[in-house]
Amino acid sequence: MNAERRALVIVLDGVGCGEAPDTAAYGDLGSDTLGNVARVAGGMETPNLQRLGIANATVVPGLPPVEHPIGGHGVMLPRSAGKDSTTGHWEIAGLHLAAPFPTYPQGFPPAVIEAFAKATGRGVVANSVASGTAVIADYAEEQRRTGAWIVYTSADSVFQVAAHEDWIPLEELYRACEIARAQLVAPHDVSRVIARPFVGERGQWRRTPNRRDFSIAPPGETLLDVLQHAGIPRHGIGKVDDLFAGRGIAAQHTTDNAEGIQAIQSWLETAPRGFCFANLVDFDQLFGHRNDVPGFRGALEAFDRALPSLLAALKEDDLLFITADHGNDPTTPSTDHARERVPLLVAGARVRGGSLGVRDTFSDLGASVAHWFGLDWRGRGTSFLPELLHA
Template sequence: MARRAVILVLDGVGIGAAHDVAAYGDEGSDTLGNLARAVGGLRLPNLGAAGLGNIAPLEGLPPSPAPHGAWGLMEPRSAGKDSTTGHWEIAGVHLAQPFPTYPQGFPPEVLEEFARRTGRGVIGNVVGSGTKVLEDFGAEHQATGKWIVYTSADSVFQVAAHEETIPLAELYAACETARAMLVAPHNPSRVIARPFVGTPGAWQRTKNRADYSIAPPEDTLLDALMAAGIPRTGVGKVDDLFARRGLEGGHTSGNAEGIAKIREWLAHGPNGLLFANLVDFDQAYGHRNDVPGFHQALRDFDAALPDLIAALREDDLLFITADHGNDPTTPSTDHSRENVPLLALGRRVRPQALGARSTFSDLGATVAEWLGVSFRGRGTSFCTSLVG
C-alpha cells in the first residue's frame, strides 16, 4: 500500500484544561489560550488556515470560515502528563498509574544501589534545572569523580558527568545500569545521561545527551507496523520514548533541525510512518516560562508549515498534535494536564470538525487504518470519515 502518514507532535502545546485537571493541580493552565492572551493575540496565519482557531477560542486566531484541514482536540485518558505517557497513548497504550516523581529526591536505597553497581559515589539528589545543578555541584563532581544525580517535576533519573572527568562510554553504561535497576515502585519513565563540559562559572551541557526509557508494557502502533513490514522513521526524541522499539531514530538538536528532517522525509522518505517530535516549545520555553520564546517558536513552525503541506503526496496524511501542555504563563514550570490540538492535513482530507476525541489513541488507530493494519490499540479510528 503506497501510503504515508506523519504524526507531528508539538511538544507541550496543549489547548486547554483536561477533564481531570484538578487531580493534577493544574487548574488555570491553558497553554495556547493563555499564551494568546499574554502576547496580545497569536500570529499564526498558516495554522489558522488549517483550522487551529476552530478548535477553541484563541485571541488573534479567529475561526477560519473554510479551513483546508480537519480539526478537533484529543483528551488524555492515561494517568500522567509526561512525554512518554502522551506518546504512548497516541500509539495506543493507556497507563492506569502515572510514572513516579520524586519531589524530595530519590530514596537513599536507590542511590546506594546505583553507587554500588557503578563503583562511584553520588552527589546532588535534588530537584532542579540542569544549569542550576551544574552551578551547585559541578566543581565537587570534578574534584570527587562522583555522579551528579538529580530529577525534575517529570519522572526522570538524570545523571550528569563532565566529559573530561568521566568518559562518555562510562556515563552511558551507568545510565544503562540505572535503567535496569529502576523497577517498580521506583520505575521513572526515563533515565537521562547529561554530559557537560567547561569550568566553574562556565559549564555547558553538550549534545551527547542520551535517554533510556522504560519499554511500553503492551504492543503499540509501532509494533504493529513493524510486524507488517511497514517502515517507521523517527524525528527528535520519539525513538527514546519507545525504548528504541519499532522505530529508527533521528535525533535532532532543536525545532529547526527537526523541521528540516521532516521536510527531507516528505521529499524522499519511504512509504509508512514518520513519527516526529519538536521539543523546543516544551524544553526551551515552557519549562523556562519564556512566553515570547514560546510564541516565536510557534511562529517559526507556522512559517515552515506551507512547505510541509506542499510536499505532501496524494496519499500522505499529516497530523499535527501535542503530548501534554506546558503553559509558560503560569507560575509552574512543570507540564500541565491538558487536551491537545488535532489537525489533519492532506490532499485527500475532507475539511471537517473532528470533535473532542476521548483519547489520544484515536490518532494511532486512524494512522493504523490508513496504513492498512488491523491494530487499533485503545482508540477508535476516524479514517473513513476523514479521507475521500
C-alpha cells in the same frame, strides 16, 4: 492493506491547549499552554496553523477562527494516567496506563542511590528535585573535585544524570544511564532515565545537544509494533525511539526544532512509503521548563513558517497529523508539565476540512494511522478517518 501510503505524525512537545476533565487532580488548573502563550505574548503570527484550523479547534487569543479551514481540526483528551512525554506518546500509539509512573518530590530513596553509585563506581551528589541548569550551577564544581554524578529529578517521573563532558566521557555517562535503567524496576520503575551532559566553566555552564533518554519498555503492543509486523517502514525523528525503548522504530536524533523540521522535510521528499513519527522538543525543553513565553511564541511562529514547505511536499496518498503529548505552560508558576488536552490538526490531499470535535483519547490518532494503512487495530482508540476524508 495500503502499504504504499505514507503518514507523518509531528508532536509539538508540550504544546497543550487547555484543561482536561481531570486537570485539577494534577494541580494544573489554569494551564492552557497554547492559549496562554498567545494571550501573554500579545498574539502570534501563525497564519498557516490558522488556515489548518487551530483557532477553530481551540481558543487562541488574537487568532480568530477561519471560515473554511483546509485541515481536519479538533482536540484530544488524555486518558492515560500521568502527564509526561512517554505516557503521551504511548497513548498516541494506543497504549494506556492505569497508574502514573512514580515521582520523587523528596529525591530518590538511599537504597536507589547507593545501588547506582556502587554499580557505576562513582559517588552521587544533589539527589534533589531541581531545575537542570540550577543543579549544574550548584554542583558542577563538586563534580569536578570528586568525580561524582549529579543526580536529580523533577515533578515528572525521571532519573536525570548530569556530567561534564570533559570530566566524564559521554560513553561512560550513557553506560551509567543504562545501568540505572536496568536497576529502576517496580516500585521505582521511573518513566525515563535521562543523560544530561554539559560543558563550560564556573558561571558559564551550558548543556550540550548530546542528551539521551532511556525509557522503560512499553508493557503492551503499540501502533509501532503493529506497523512493524505488517512490514511498513517506520522512521523516527527526535527522541521518539528513546520513548519506546527502541522497540518498533529507529530515529534520527536532532539537536533542535530547526534540525527536526529539516529532517521531516527530507523524509517527505525521499521516503517512498511508510510512517514517520517526529518529536519537536524545543517548546518543552527550552521554553516551557524555563517559563520563557517569548521563546515559546518564537518557536511556534518558526514552526508555522516551515509549514507551507511541508504541506507542499505531501503526495496524494499522504496524511500529516500535528498534535502534542502534554502541556507545559510557561505562563504559570510551575516549570513542569501540565495535564492538558492537545490540539489535533490533519492535512492531506484527501482531507475534507472540518471539525473532528473533542476526541476521547489521544489513541484516536494512532487508530486513524492504522486505519489509513488498512491494518487491524488491537489497541485503544477509534479512527476518525470516516469523518475526515473525501469519499
